[in-house]
Amino acid sequence: MATLSHIDEAYCRRLLEEMVSIPSIVGEEKELAEYVASELEALGLRPELQVVEGDRPNVIALWDSGKPGRMLMLNGHLDTVPICEGWSTDPFKPVVKGDRLYGLGALDMKGGLACLLTALKAIVDSQPDIAGSIAYTAVVGEEAYSKGAKALLKTPVARANAVIIGEPYSGYGSGAIPLGITGKILYNIVVKGKAAHAFRPEEGINAIEEAAHIIANLHRLKLREHPKFGRGNLCTLKIEGGYKVYSVVVPDRCRFEVNRLLVPGETVSSAIEDMRRLVESLGLRAEVEIGTKPPRYEPFEMSPDEPIVKAFTEAFREVHGREPEFQYSKSITDANVFTGEGGIPSVHYGPGGGGAHQADEYLILSTLRPTVEVYLRTILKYLGGGSGG
Ligand SMILES: [Zn+2]
Numbered sequence: 001m002a003t004l005s006h007i008d009e010a011y012c013r014r015l016l017e018e019m020v021s022i023p024s025i026v027g028e029e030k031e032l033a034e035y036v037a038s039e040l041e042a043l044g045l046r047p048e049l050q051v052v053e054g055d056r057p058n059v060i061a062l063w064d065s066g067k068p069g070r071m072l073m074l075n076g077h078l079d080t081v082p083i084c085e086g087w088s089t090d091p092f093k094p095v096v097k098g099d100r101l102y103g104l105g106a107l108d109m110k111g112g113l114a115c116l117l118t119a120l121k122a123i124v125d126s127q128p129d130i131a132g133s134i135a136y137t138a139v140v141g142e143e144a145y146s147k148g149a150k151a152l153l154k155t156p157v158a159r160a161n162a163v164i165i166g167e168p169y170s171g172y173g174s175g176a177i178p179l180g181i182t183g184k185i186l187y188n189i190v191v192k193g194k195a196a197h198a199f200r201p202e203e204g205i206n207a208i209e210e211a212a213h214i215i216a217n218l219h220r221l222k223l224r225e226h227p228k229f230g231r232g233n234l235c236t237l238k239i240e241g242g243y244k245v246y247s248v249v250v251p252d253r254c255r256f257e258v259n260r261l262l263v264p265g266e267t268v269s270s271a272i273e274d275m276r277r278l279v280e281s282l283g284l285r286a287e288v289e290i291g292t293k294p295p296r297y298e299p300f301e302m303s304p305d306e307p308i309v310k311a312f313t314e315a316f317r318e319v320h321g322r323e324p325e326f327q328y329s330k331s332i333t334d335a336n337v338f339t340g341e342g343g344i345p346s347v348h349y350g351p352g353g354g355g356a357h358q359a360d361e362y363l364i365l366s367t368l369r370p371t372v373e374v375y376l377r378t379i380l381k382y383l384g385g386g387s388g389g
Contacts, residue, residue, distance in 0.1 A: 003376060006122040012368050015039065015114035020094040020103035026079040029140040029148075033057045033078055036138045039117060043124045045136075052140050052151040059138040060157060063124060065383070069132025072308075072382055073160040073344070074120060074375070076113040076167075077142030077149075077334060080105035086359035099365050100353070106363040107353035112166025113138055115351055115368060119375035130383040135160055142334050145295045149337035162308035162345045162382065163338050164375060168356065169348040170367075171316055176327035178348055179309070180301030181335055182232060183262040185271055188255070189214065190289040191241075195252040204250030208241045210286040211254040214279060215239075218258065221278050226263035228301065228328040235259045257293070261330055264299045268292055297332050298340030306345040308382055315377035316349075319370050324349075349374060 024032035033049060040047040040061040049057035059078075083104060089095040091104035103110075120136050135157040139148030152158070169175045191211040196204025215236055223231040241254030260271060272290055279288045302309065304326065316324040335346040351371045353363040 001377075001380065003122055003126040003128045003380060004373060006126040007369065007372050007376065008118060008121060009369055011121060012114050012118040012372060013365070015117055016101065016106065016111055016363070016368070017094040019110035019114060020101070020106050021092060023092050024078050024080055024105065025082050026141060026143045027056065029078040030055045030057060033059050033138065033140070036078070036113065036117070040136065043121055045124070050151060050155060052148050056140045056148070058140060058148045058152055059136075060152070060155060061136045062133055063120065063136070064133040065130050067131040069130070070161040070383060071133045071135060071157070071159060072379060073135045073137055073157055073163040074116040075137045075139065075163050075165050075334065075338070076109050076116060078113070078138050078140055079143050080108065081143050081357050084357075084359055088360055096365070100362040101365055102360055102362045104361060107168045107351070107361050108356040109167055109350060111353065111363040111368065112168065112350035115371045116164070116166045116375060118372045119379060122372070122376055123379065128380060130380060132383045134379065134383070139334065146297070146334055146337050149334040150341075153337065153342045158342055160344050162306070162347070163335075164308070164312070164378060165333065165335055165338075165346055165348045166350040167333055167348045168350040168353060170352045171320070171324035171349060173325070175352070176325035177312075178329040178331070178333075178335070179304060179326045180228060180264065180328040181299065181333060181340070182229060182330050183266075183297045183299030183336060183340060184332055185260050185262060185268055185292045185296050186237070186294070187258040187260060187271070187275060188291045188293040189258070189275070190291075191254045192287040192289070193250065193252045193254070193285075196250045198248040198250050201250050204252070205285045206250050207254040207286055208251045210284045210288075211239065211241065211256055213282055213284060214288070215256065217278060217282060220281075222274050224263060224266050226265060229263040229330065232261035232263050232266065233330070262299050264301050266299070268296065297336035300336070300340040301328065302339065302345055308345050308347055308378075311381035312347045312349065312374070312378045314381060315374045318377055319373050347378070
């Protein structure tokens, strides 16, 4: 395939190093968005900046083969998590040691953005005989509320037939490719008691103690068993109540938040109903309001026979000489938006490394080239008409 000879490794490496040098902590993605847009322009494309809110734009660019066909989206997120303690190098300076490049976001996921762009460059440079179009999208806010991905679903790329997300899933072990991902909701539970002098607690209803009773019984909540995911899970994340300024008063209000992972088949309303039944079974005296608050993500599962999954599987086999491993993953990514909400089948795949969301995050440089090659072969099969299924 002539297109494969157009893989520009030096270009990929330059993109990665420059992207790591541009801080893009969640909420501050603009400079990196403008950088990605300028690189897309340099390829002769006409990128658009979609303002998601304030100073936070997504980048969207389209390459059209001129022939009708599928639309394949290449996607990544611009944002990184904030700097955490313990870095032994400057997190905003790419530092190479052996086969590793250290820097914040190197793995999650500036490496993926660079590889996807390098694959697109090989397409633009070689103009292969394929049909349909490729949308390159880089979004804000994956690490928090997926606002960028949600905004993207309001643009014409929402009609993409499939999406490749350049997250660092290597295709084996803990990096097995997700064929499905859990969803999640955040319960917001407000317990309303009755104030009284705290020397006569029996005259009031203690909202904190009633809330504690619910939390201590959360393990009794009925979680649905899914054949592939098993059960979801629960974690209390926050609790607040009691006086602002010290006072000997029975607290009349307590609010707490519980994260719940959902498996396919569980919905927001079924989850609220589960909690309502649990609370009723406890015979509390307080009034309990059960609600949810953002963020909320839909779970999904896909068939291994999805055309994009088949195209990727063949491409992976050709490059790595073995089958990719798949998993049903207890996690959250922008695929919950694209696939769970938008119904666009997805493949997660990206370069290797370690330390995502930790100090000394690094990317393994020798995985860049094979990653780009898997992307390109997947694109050619999927848009090639036929061979991709
Ligand atoms: Zn990520």
